[in-house]
Amino acid sequence: MQLKIALNSAIQRLARDAVPSPRMNAELLLMFTLDCDRAYLHAHPEREMSEEERTRFEAALVERARGVPAQYITGHQEFWGLDLIVTPAVLIPRPETEHVVESVLELVRKVGGGGQGRPASAEKIIDVGTGSGCIALALAKELPGAEIHATDISLEALEIARANAARLGFENRIQFREADLLQGSGLEFDFVVSNPPYVGESEADQVQLEVRKFEPRNAVFAGTTGVEVIKRLIPQARAALRPGGWLVMEISGTIAEQTSDLLHDWDEVSILPDLQSIPRVARARKRR
Ligand SMILES: C[S@@+](CC[C@H](N)C(=O)[O-])C[C@H]1O[C@@H](n2cnc3c(N)ncnc32)[C@H](O)[C@@H]1O
Incomplete structure (x- = not known):
């Protein structure tokens, strides 16, 4: 079967099964099957698929049609320009979570993260509930001098986060630890960051x-x-932050008001919107 025929029939099938964005999904799964990019697909519409390729494409389509997210089928998701491995043990990193990273970087640039006696480039940061490791890895990429810690309650998630750090060459930059939120950290941080x-x-x-x-x-x-x-996270963050340190969290519109209330005794509280104008990032400064 030619690529263009396989692609068109996959688009129709995914549309019939009410999969959102059927063309994008069909292309993604075909690129995954052939290990190629979109340009190749469109440059070789008449290329014949082998029996083995057809079988693998069919298996991917069956999974997608029953609702499995494309990222769990391909095993990859991009975040902050980093190619991350994802499995069903971790949340698929979302583009809106990049606002959390942006917010931390903005604060580092504006006020400097370094605590007393430490240079501004030596921020001590902890990512709570790291999942795939996406936030910690993006910060490791952008802040080469920062000391970065990350926790998760799920050992399976930590395994993926560690694998991502190793693949991207950041294994010596981030200390991963199994913990319930910030329990047992025993350190003082400039930033507590969390989705x-x-x-x-x-x-x-x-x-x-x-x-x-x-x-x-x-x-x-x-x-x-x-x-x-x-x-539970807000009081734990207060205990773990140095005076003047920042808590930066992803939230949703549903809990924005309650989050503001919970931060009533913090300084410089702000709730920032995402690109859809939905309240997305809550940030607050521990009183000095
Ligand atoms: C919304 S996901 C975020 C994952 C990743 N940081 C991201 O932005 O894609 C929340 C993460 O928190 C972890 N988690 C849930 N409860 C936790 C707890 N009490 N302590 C630590 N991690 C927790 C989950 O295992 C999950 O990986």
Whole structure:
């Protein structure tokens, strides 16, 4: 079968199965099957697929049609220009989480992260609930002098985060540790950064079925209301930050108001929107 025929029939099939963006998904899975880029697909529409390629493409389409996210099929997701391995043990990094990274970098540039007696380039940062390691890795890339720690409660997630760090050459830059939020860190940080679980079980029916069915439950849901994890994280962050240090967290519009309330005794509290104008990043400074 020629590539163009395989591609067109895959697009129709995914559309029939109500997979969003069927063309993009079909192309992605064909590129994955052939280990090629989009330019190759379109430059060789008449190239014949081998029996083995057809079998693998078919298997990928079956998975996608039953709702498995394309990233769990291909095993990859890009974040902050980094190619990350993802498995169902970790949340698929989202583009909006890049706002958390941007926010930390902006603060580092504006106020300098270095605590007393430390140069501004030696920020001490902890990423809580690191998942694939995406935030910690992006910060390691951008802040070569920073000391970076990362925790997760899931050992399986930490395995993926460590593998990503090793693949990208950052294994000596980030210390990964299994922990419930910040427990046992015993250090004082300039930044506590986190994309914690923040969806409430009570709003589960508003969450995409693919997310509910295939992404790790403890990465998405925090409890009944969605603020349960943040409620524990905020006091722990205060204890772990140096005076004047920053807490930067991803949130959703649903919990923005409650998050502001929980930060009432912090300084310089702001809630920043994402590109869709949804409240996305909460940041606050520990009182000096
Ligand atoms: C929303 S995901 C974020 C993952 C990654 N940082 C990202 O931005 O894609 C939340 C992560 O927090 C972890 N997590 C959930 N509860 C935790 C807890 N009590 N302590 C530490 N990590 C936790 C989950 O395993 C998951 O990896």
